Amino acid sequence: MTYAFTPADVAFLRSPAGVSALASVASLPLTPASYLADVATARRLLGDRTGPVLETVLLRRKAVSKVDDPGAWLLTDSALQQATPAPVARLRARRFAGRAVHDVTCSVGVDLAALVATADRCVGSDLDPVRLAMARHNVPGATLVRADALHPVTRGTAVFADPARRDSTGRRTWRPADFLPPLDGLARAWPGADLAVKCAPGMDFGVLPWPGEVELVSLEGHVREACVWTGSLATAGRRATVLRSGSPEWTVTDAEPDDCPVREPGExxxxxxxxxxxxxxxxxxxxxxxxxxxxxxxxxxxxxxxxxxxxxxxxxxxxxxxxxxxxxxxxxxxxxxxxxxxxxxxxxxxxxxxxxxxxxxxxxxxxxxxxxxxxxxxxxxxxxx
CATH class of the missing domain: 3.30.2130 (VC0802-like)
Known part of the structure; x- marks a missing residue:
């Protein structure tokens, strides 16, 4: 079972006492061999504050592949699971350079942090008060409001969304209508907006008639995500982008020639x-x-x-x-x-x-x-x- 954070937990973790508590637990090894003894030590030091502090330390250790400087972040387990890896978030944020952008499902702010670095102005919104409180800590440069992604609270902004892709039982879903918020609902809620929506790579994009571009992204040899783009954000019909440490980023699109032969095996x-x-x-x-x-x-x-x-x-x-x-x-x-x-x-x-x-x-x-x-x-x- 994962810990269920409350707004009071977030307030404590952001306080000087919380920062000190996090540092004390972060010094524990928390390995499989030492875990029970380390938890007992944390309980002796922190009492009823042990849950949020211990969970935060463990999540920060898991977040190394997802965010820059994970030791400074506040996270929930489900938010971390869905979070975009930092190199992919930075790649996507480049298309929003110099624009006003609204992240309508900002969660704890992983994508928002990348957008703040490139966009002219950033607004983040979410319905979950705990995640919003964490985002305020994680991304101090953004304006944050509590709002439903399907009920616009901004005008004239480019829009980014990362819908939840798990059903009520926690199982992964591939049907766009089951995403939260549903993809067609996002398109209807933001008519005429330049829209980018992060999607599951394995979904059938043919059921979505409205995207101008579908982009698939590989990171370190694995397909990590897809994004659909509309309006002026779309620059090709289909795009594949490859990110790998130590190698230049590269991309290929459907605008390029496709005249390759079927041939006998070569070397x-x-x-x-x-x-x-x-x-x-x-x-x-x-x-x-x-x-x-x-x-x-x-x-x-x-x-x-x-x-x-x-x-x-x-x-x-x-x-x-x-x-x-x-x-x-x-x-x-x-x-x-x-x-x-x-x-x-x-x-x-x-x-x-x-x-x-x-x-x-x-x-x-x-x-x-x-x-x-x-x-x-x-x-x-x-x-x-």
Whole structure:
């Protein structure tokens, strides 16, 4: 069970006594081995203030991947789970540069903090008084009001929304009508406004006729979120943006050429970033980098040179896939460690791996797919180009 914060808890955590209490608990290791003893220490020091202080310290430790300077933030568990990672929030905030913007579901202020850094003026609103109180602490540069996202309290602003995507039981929902607030309701509530709405990457965007652009974002190799844009905020029909530490940010859109051939396997296989695949931009990405498709319905690409900064697979050999043939190849090459990638075939890597009876000092990647109707196996070396 997570702790349910009250407005009084937030007021205490913001006070000098609360700051001191947080510092004292933050010094405890709170590891699995020490947790019970550490909680007993916290209770001895703080009494009935233990709950909000301990929960805040634990949430700050979890928030490292989500916010800058997490040791200064006030958070709730559910707000942290839904929060946008800071690099993605900064990416999105750039489109609002120099504008007046209203974050109509500001929660504890993660997206609002990024918007404040780029926008000319920021308003944040939410219905939850606890989250609003936390946002006042977290984002002192914004104007904050308690308001319903479906009942506008500003005019002439660009609008950002991050609806809740879990139902009353806490289960994730993919239906836009079940979001809180629902997506079509947001579009009706803000007619004519330049609107950006954070969405679940796995939803069917075809059911939304009103967005001008759908953007998918990958962060550190994982598809983290989608955003739909309207009005002047929309700059393409579909966009994939890729963020990875140590590499330049890049993006591909449906405005680019998509003339990539279906060709015979080359020296390399390339598995495009998830955002590129989810956005339906595999052909545009391939055309940009001189790659071809193995099959027009499969996202694996092939070529004689991989794109820079991409994890690609140098082909060692390939042929018709069968479990027996793959097992023989792996034994012949003394492969004892194997990454298995599958697309277009009904194969479960976790079920297949123990049946392959891997043994030997070497390692490789098996890419299992189909070319036309032919199941095909590629044995490869993974390389970061």
């Amino acid at each position: 390399w296989l390339v598995d495009p970033e998830g955002a590129v695949v989810r956005a339906g931009l595999v052909r545009q990405y391939a055309a940009r980098h001189g790659l071809g498709q193995l099959d027009e319905r499969i996202a694996y690409l092939t070529g004689d040179e991989p794109p820079p900064g991409t994890r690609a697979f140098r082909v060692l050999e390939h042929g018709h896939y069968s479990e027996k043939a793959l097992r023989q190849t792996l034994r012949r090459r003394a492969i004892g460690r194997l990454e298995i990638l599958v697309r277009g075939l009904d194969v479960d890597p976790n079920t297949l791996r123990p049946r392959l009876k891997l043994t030997g000092p070497d390692e490789a990647t098996a890419v299992l797919t189909r070319i036309g109707r032919t199941p095909t196996a590629f044995l490869c070396r993974a390389v970061r180009s």
